[in-house]
Amino acid sequence: MTTDRRVLVHPDRATLAGSVAARFVTKLIDLIDDEGEAHVVLTGGSVGIEVLAAIAHSPARDSIDWDAVHLWWGDERWLPRGDADRNETQARTALIDHIAIPAENVHPFPASDEGLELDAAAEAYAAELARFGRDGAEHPRFAIMFLGVGPDGHIASLFPERPGPLVSDRTVIAVHDSPKPPAGRLSLTVPVIRATERVWLVLAGADKAPALGLALAEADPASVPAAAALGTKRTVFFVDTEAAADVPESLRTPPSYWTGAMETHDWMPSSWEPSDYRRS
Numbered sequence: 408m409t410t411d412r413r414v415l416v417h418p419d420r421a422t423l424a425g426s427v428a429a430r431f432v433t434k435l436i437d438l439i440d441d442e443g444e445a446h447v448v449l450t451g452g453s454v455g456i457e458v459l460a461a462i463a464h465s466p467a468r469d470s471i472d473w474d475a476v477h478l479w480w481g482d483e484r485w486l487p488r489g490d491a492d493r494n495e496t497q498a499r500t501a502l503i504d505h506i507a508i509p510a511e512n513v514h515p516f517p518a519s520d521e522g523l524e525l526d527a528a529a530e531a532y533a534a535e536l537a538r539f540g541r542d543g544a545e546h547p548r549f550a551i552m553f554l555g556v557g558p559d560g561h562i563a564s565l566f567p568e569r570p571g572p573l574v575s576d577r578t579v580i581a582v583h584d585s586p587k588p589p590a591g592r593l594s595l596t597v598p599v600i601r602a603t604e605r606v607w608l609v610l611a612g613a614d615k616a617p618a619l620g621l622a623l624a625e626a627d628p629a630s631v632p633a634a635a636a637l638g639t640k641r642t643v644f645f646v647d648t649e650a651a652a653d654v655p656e657s658l659r660t661p662p663s664y665w666t667g668a669m670e671t672h673d674w675m676p677s678s679w680e681p682s683d684y685r686r687s
């Protein structure tokens with residue numbers, strides 16, 4: 408586990424989404440070359456879905472061997488299959504419907520109209536995770552996990568001052584009283600997030616600035632769940648200038664650096680690192 412966090416600041420959310428998409432495509436190609444497969448966790452939320460749409464628009468997306476990719480979700484809203492507010496539905500519309508990924512490689516959470524109660528649905532998803540765990544692991548080895556961040560600092564459906572961020576004995580929880588609608592939700596837990604190799608947090612807008620500042624200051628995860636988001640290899644906050652308002656100037660990438668950068672991202676080698684800044 409590394410506690411190293413990086414903050415990459417982009418001039419606006421469109422540039423942010425394009426930058427993350429470009430990095431995702433190149434990283435995924437490398438991961439599949441090296442390891443033969445990659446398990447990826449998607450997020451709901453506006454920025455997370457914009458990233459997926461940007462991946463769909465990347466000319467390089469067809470260079471990915473999607474047969475080797477498994478898609479999972481960090482959380483889901485307890486709604487009927489196909490509901491426009493389900494994270495799964497939005498991800499399918501933005502990306503999955505446009506790529507040649509086998510249906511069995513897509514692992515959505517159960518939906519509310521499939522005959523399960525919410526708690527049983529959490530257990531069912533935990534069982535699906537365990538089916539792909541190697542050597543008795545409770546879940547697959549996740550190569551990349553996307554996470555959105557709420558203005559209150561929540562990630563996935565782990566909300567501040569609720570039991571969720573503190574759960575450590577399960578991989579999946581049912582949330583019955585989410586402060587963000589709908590009330591019913593399913594979520595991966597912190598131990599799964601922290602077992603992930605690369606945690607990529609995507610956030611934009613001035614209302615996210617306090618949460619970002621507190622997460623970087625390593626606030627108590629019970630109050631700021633985003634502070635618990637750490638990957639075993641890399642933790643990156645992809646943000647826009649508005650969300651970065653509370654990030655010290657010394658840690659920010661100058662917006663001018665990014666101007667025009669999008670035209671070149673699609674073909675940049677995966678070893679390319681923008682002028683990101685480490686915290687220490």
Ligand SMILES: O=C(O)[C@H](O)[C@@H](O)[C@H](O)[C@H](O)COP(=O)(O)O
Pocket residue numbers: 450451452453454455482483484494554555556557558561562563564587610
């Ligand atoms: O189902 C959801 O709502 C989420 O997965 C949630 O954790 C989301 O990612 C954040 O609330 C950020 O959402 P925005 O980017 O829309 O602010």
